[in-house]
Amino acid sequence: MRAVVQRVKNASVFVEDAEISRIENGILVFLGIAGDDTEKDMEYIVEKCVNLRIFEDAENVMNLSVQDIEGEILLVSQFTLYGDARKGRRPSYQKAASPDMARGLFQKCIWLFEQKYSKVRTGKFQAEMQVALINDGPVTILLDSKKDF
Helix, strand or coil: CEEEEEEEEEEEEEECCEEEEEEEEEEEEEEECECCCCHHHHHHHHHHHHHCCCEECCCCCEEECCCCCCCEEEEEECHHHHCECCCCCCCECCCECCHHHHHHHHHHHHHHHHHHCCCEEECCCCCCEEEEEEEEEEEEEEEECCCCC
8 A cells, every 4th residue: 555645734525616624734645555455554644644654743843643633634545655666657547446346445444544533624536626725835745655666
């Protein structure tokens, strides 16, 4: 499982020109699900995201998590995180989970996030979404449950 975590001032998701989700001050998590992901992968990503210390404390040191600042989390499913563009010009998505498998795992991830923290919003699975955000910092962190990077 892969995640791109961005510290944001705000972020919103639109589907068919209608805003379906919005957060203020927190993290936007783009979540990619691989075909071989397990609950262990989900738990790793959830734990990392909720406890990632990327917010400044009183001394301007990144020592605080989204929970510590009582921020919000916006989860957006993004299979393109498994795009492999090492060969040719068109990325291959062979490692990405099938839509049916990914849907179930994404729902399980939402549930796991909500068990750890209550301020969770989501995009719409398998929809054509437009995501608007103001990246704060900018701070962007890449996570991979298999620790490939």
